[in-house]
Amino acid sequence: MSESAARALATMFERMSRAIETEKDHLSELDGAIGDGDHGITMSIGFKAVNAALAALDLDAASPSEVMSTAAAGFLDAVGASTGPLYATGLRRAAQVLAGREQLDLAACRDMLAAMSEGIRDRGKAQRGDKTMLDVWLPAAEAAATAVADGRSKRDFWAAVTAAADNGAAATATMVATKGRAARVRERSLGHLDPGAASAAMLVRAMAETL
Numbered sequence: 001m002s003e004s005a006a007r008a009l010a011t012m013f014e015r016m017s018r019a020i021e022t023e024k025d026h027l028s029e030l031d032g033a034i035g036d037g038d039h040g041i042t043m044s045i046g047f048k049a050v051n052a053a054l055a056a057l058d059l060d061a062a063s064p065s066e067v068m069s070t071a072a073a074g075f076l077d078a079v080g081a082s083t084g085p086l087y088a089t090g091l092r093r094a095a096q097v098l099a100g101r102e103q104l105d106l107a108a109c110r111d112m113l114a115a116m117s118e119g120i121r122d123r124g125k126a127q128r129g130d131k132t133m134l135d136v137w138l139p140a141a142e143a144a145a146t147a148v149a150d151g152r153s154k155r156d157f158w159a160a161v162t163a164a165a166d167n168g169a170a171a172t173a174t175m176v177a178t179k180g181r182a183a184r185v186r187e188r189s190l191g192h193l194d195p196g197a198a199s200a201a202m203l204v205r206a207m208a209e210t211l
């Protein structure tokens with residue numbers, strides 16, 4: 001099973017990259033409204049680097065944990081600014097929680113989502129409601145935990161997770177930014193989606209489509 005789990009994660013990162021490429025201009029437009037307009041480019045560079053790093057990995061020999069730690073290193077190498085350390089920390093935590101596990105069952109997916117969201121939260125020192133990517137990752141992780149606790153099917157698990165992510169991203173339009181660059185414009189950020197939350201919802205969807 002180890003080959004297929006590692007390969008599934010590599011496929012997930014390819015899908016993430018493709019989703020970001022498709023929406024790159026849109027993400028930069030969202031960022032332009034409340035930030036410096038580079039979010040689409042930044043995420044594009046980051047996920048291209050992730051896939052380049054994974055291309056150098058032997059997926060027949062690699063564990064799921066190694067795929068995640070390689071992705072973390074690739075992202076951080078390419079993106080030094082805010083988003084880089086946030087996702088690198090999230091992915092590294094995911095690598096830790098997957099250590100010794102060869103299967104991506106729903107419990108593993110739940111733990112991976114929890115580890116990612118906690119890593120991003122710890123690194124960014126943000127909370128829910130701060131109008132950041134955490135407004136997607138935290139509710140997605142919670143929905144995953146609830147779905148496993150309720151014994152949901154795989155289909156229902158991912159439906160709940162993506163719904164929580166999409167709702168979280170949409171809710172950022174009603175929030176005032178207090179963290180990151182958007183905090184400089186504060187009230188003016190009201191009515192605008194947070195670009196980091198919008199891209200996070202795309203990543204969660206790519207996860208759901210693959211896993």
Ligand SMILES: [Mg+2]
Nearest residue numbers: 035036038039
């Ligand atoms: Mg920016």
